[in-house]
Amino acid sequence: MHEYPGQHRILVAVDCIIFGFDGVNVKLLLVKRSLTPEQGKWSLMGGFINPSESPDDAANRVLEERTGLKDVYMDQFMVFGNPKRDPVERTLSVTYFALIDIHQYEEQLSGEHSPEWFLLDNMPDMVFDHAEMVTIALKQLRYKAALHPILFQLLPGKFTIPQLQALYEGVYQTEFDDRNFSRKLLSTGLLVKLAEKDKQSSKKGAFYYRLDQSHYEENFEKFLNLVPNPDKFF
Amino acid sequence: MHEYPGQHRILVAVDCIIFGFDGVNVKLLLVKRSLTPEQGKWSLMGGFINPSESPDDAANRVLEERTGLKDVYMDQFMVFGNPKRDPVERTLSVTYFALIDIHQYEEQLSGEHSPEWFLLDNMPDMVFDHAEMVTIALKQLRYKAALHPILFQLLPGKFTIPQLQALYEGVYQTEFDDRNFSRKLLSTGLLVKLAEKDKQSSKKGAFYYRLDQSHYEENFEKFLNLVPNPDKFF
DNA sequence: CCAAAAGTGTTATCAATACACCCATGT
DNA sequence: ACATGGGTGTATTGATAACACTTTTGG
Known part of the structure; x- marks a missing residue:
């Protein structure tokens, strides 16, 4: 099973930076973290990569499990890999940014899992380095949107x-x-x-x-x- | 040590896509793979991430260990995470692309570790998905170089x-x-x-x-x- | 008929291209 | 002196942005 001996294996998560638009404002979708520590604090939608999944698969699965959304525009974004970013155990995060029409999915989102849309200039405290992820992703969104539709x-x-x-x-x-x-x-x-x-x-x-x-x-x-x-x- | 129970931990490597220019041609730096399988086949410069390193640190270390090069321009690029990309054991690769002046480093590179520069239109067979990485990185180089110096x-x-x-x-x-x-x-x-x-x-x-x-x-x-x-x- | 928003026209400025031409110098 | 590549000048085209103006229709 561990074929390359003596190497260090790392937990790998995906985190989705989900932008939406309600006709007036651009917003970001967050959920309450379900694990300790920082349980209940706002977090990007994320999850660990399963053995048979690529990171892209994992990001799509996480999004679908938590929101019911499928076939969403999603781009691989950046890896955040500071060894201390998760105080519990070293976890590498492969981030994605996703773009969706808020109205099309409002109902699905009002359900059990309590995701919520936040205005970009009124973001809550977020777990770990998620605030940094959002800041960089917003910059990337502006960059890409200036050149591509x-x-x-x-x-x-x-x-x-x-x-x-x-x-x-x-x-x-x-x-x-x-x-x-x-x-x-x-x-x-x-x-x-x-x-x-x-x-x-x-x-x-x-x-x-x-x-x-x-x-x-x-x-x-x-x-x-x-x-x-x-x-x-x- | 494994604080998130029941999760799957993955080997994570960095691979550097190193472009150079000799005054006439743009070239790519490859090394011979030192591990089995495919030992001796051409490969990007890579290595596993150590416990205390970020991926960026690892990429810089790998580059320095193998070529002596420091303070090189290097950008995080893409994650390649297909679960079957390395047949030995699942390995996630965080890739980097680096740009260097060939002449400035020719001597260091002629040493023991046998890295070699290849013309872009005359690339050898490469291990795993490295050829795909190079193709996408070249596209990215063209994209970025059109807009930024x-x-x-x-x-x-x-x-x-x-x-x-x-x-x-x-x-x-x-x-x-x-x-x-x-x-x-x-x-x-x-x-x-x-x-x-x-x-x-x-x-x-x-x-x-x-x-x-x-x-x-x-x-x-x-x-x-x-x-x-x-x-x-x- | 008026207010408010949608959308068209007009013009000045500037960047990008194509291409003619001049410059410097080793042989 | 002349061939070779380095570099400047100039005309044309097209994109950008600033802003005046017309159009539509609910109140």
Whole structure:
């Protein structure tokens, strides 16, 4: 079983940094830790890797077990491996960041396991080094979202341009010019205009759009410059 | 010692994907694997994580032990965690990519441990999933180098613009317009012109430059667009 | 008819490219 | 003197951003 003799084996966990958007604010999903120590303190959703699982499998399993969410956008992110990060026993954490539309999953999430959404500027104390993970992941989210159309993952299947703009403004904590924003996004060719309008937030009403899925996949890796003056955020 | 009961502990290794540049070609540094199985087959430089080490520490130690190199540019890269990737025993690999100037270290490397530089288009068979690691890392190198001035790490302290251009052309396997390239790089403000000229490669001679270290650090995270038409590479 | 939000048009500025041309010098 | 590579100048194109203006419709 231990074929490489004399080596040190380490517990390996996955932790998911789950961002959501409710139409107004970008939020982060946390759960209460179920193990001692720090039981009951807020924590990222995580779990240990099982013998037959890859870290990616483990992250997807953890997410599904705890929230019922499947087929979520999830990226491997960073390894946190300071030998003292978990005071109980050395544990390596492979982190993932995930993006979901809050409304689509609100019901599943209101259940037994008490996950809760937190505003980014109002985060509770978190276990171990989870606060650091979140800080770095948010930076990474901003970085990646400036170049690639990942934030669409946070929106429902149909959405308006003003909603999209509110999302970008939430992520970058700033305001963009409405007129340039809509033209820039439309010029990517990623959006398909629908007949229907959203009349909730204005009298004129804003057209709904949906993603052009094939165009989205083809252009995902291109550098799109979706954010004005991106340099100022880095 | 095992404080979280009933969990599965895993061997964790680090593997370093080391890119170098000799003035003409971009190359990758490999060593012969010292353990069975596949002993003697080419491999990335790697080793297991010790109990008191973070993965970053381990990567630096491995690099120093095997090559004598210290203070090398190194980025945490990706975790490879397929449970079957090492047939001997499950081993998680945390990979790093490193960039060094080949000439500065040629002597150290010619020693006992038989590391060897390989051209990217002439790579030998490699152990386990190391070939996959290299493929993905090269993509990542191209991605990052298009936006951030990392390739300077591959050059000596003083270098000419034509040398720099040869490096970029090697990384992207294409040719850039000399005139635009030099103006674009100079306009970043990252370069300081020296009095001396390199007369090796032309009669006129090309001025040497060095990095403006503080400017380099300040602007490292900015999006610089150092590569013409970067989209076509992704 | 007015307020409020959606979205189009217009223009100035700047960056990126393509390419003509001049420069320095070893042979 | 001339071939070779280094480097500057210039025109064109296109993207960006700032901002005026029109459009729609519920109250």
